[in-house]
Amino acid sequence: MAKITASQVKELREKTGVGMMDAKKALVATEGDFDKAIEFLREKGIAKAEKKSDRVAANGLANVAVHDNTAAIVEINSETDFVATSDPFKDLVTKVSDAIALEKPASVDDALKLSTEKGTINDSLIETTQVTGEKVTLRRFEVIDKSDYEVFGAYLHNGGLISALVLLKGGDEETAKHIAMHVAATNPEYLNKDEVPADRLEHEKKVLTEEALNEGKPEKIVEKMVEGRLHKFLAEICLEDQEFVMDPDQTVAQYAASKNATIAKFVRYEVGEGIEKKEQSFEDEVRSQLK
Structure with a gap:
């Protein structure tokens, strides 16, 4: 050798x-x-x-795979939605999601090394890139384990452009799915107010106080006004306090409680969120295709 x-x-x-x-x-x-x-x-x-590694892959699909007491929510990206809706890409997303749920890797790098019929997940991504002609990447994933007394709920919106995974203590799959649908629709930032960072609350309180004072309100009632507006702010960003989309007369926490459940965790992926897309003229796009 x-x-x-x-x-x-x-x-x-x-x-x-x-x-x-x-x-x-x-x-x-x-x-x-x-x-x-x-x-x-x-x-x-x-x-x-x-050679396609410098391209921006901001389209794609997110998916949820559940195997026994483990669930994985996964996002795989492509450059265009045309490729994202193709059979080779959708097949890749399903297989990668299943592999991650079964093997529970600790990081994206670890996931890329998982064995598949093509060799590894990385080999499968390379082959799909070759077949589709676009950069295809595994962007992120999260794995959640549950006990026998907990329940998973999953929802894919628009074929996987938005995916939500919910873990309940108690309840049933239908309840968990309904809450996952709510998560997909409203995009909450936190489970409850206890998860909101103190500096975020302090900043919001300061902004609301200045707004109230600028409205010419007497200082003696500003504190109560800020308290009420801060409560409304928390109700907008915290899942448990949001009005349940299927029944606005109750909060999501109240809906869960009516089904003998509490919400333990949720994860929401929206494809391409946070990725800066390159602006390209039609002329430049055609020229790049001719290279």
Whole structure:
């Protein structure tokens, strides 16, 4: 077996743009032959996939997979919604979600190394990139475990553009799903007021106080006004205190209680949230497709 040096790996990485392990694997497979290593990467589709690494993947799908007492909510991104609705992409999302729920990796890097029929999840992403012609990435996931006395509820909105996962203590799957639908619709920031950071509350209280004073209200009633407005603010951002979308006469916590349940946790993913999309003219888009 030919000895592969760090400088060879570095040179191949710079030439092809692939990761260190892929470069080393190619050199080992070709016994250090640089040109054959490049051809090896091209045949595998790895070099092609890596060249797309500077593109922005802000579309895609989020999904929830449940296996026994473990659930995983996962987001996988593509560059366009056209690819996100394709069968190869949807199949990838399902398989990756299942693998993560079953194996419970600790990080995205760990998840990419999980075994699949294609080799690893990373290999599956590369193959889907090759098939679709777009950058495809595993962006994030969260794994939740439950006891036998707890219940999962999941909801996918618009095929997975928004996904919500809820964990209840007590109750049943129908109740959990209804609360997951509420989470998808209202996008709460926290479970309850106890989770809201103290500095966030203090900032909001300061802003509300200034607003009330600027309205010319007497100082002696400003405190009560701020207290009422702060309560309304918390009701907007905290799941338990929000008006339940299916019955606005009760809060989400009251709805759960009526079903002998309490809410233990929720996670909501909206595809592409927080990703800065590149603005591209139609002319530039056509030119990029011709390259």
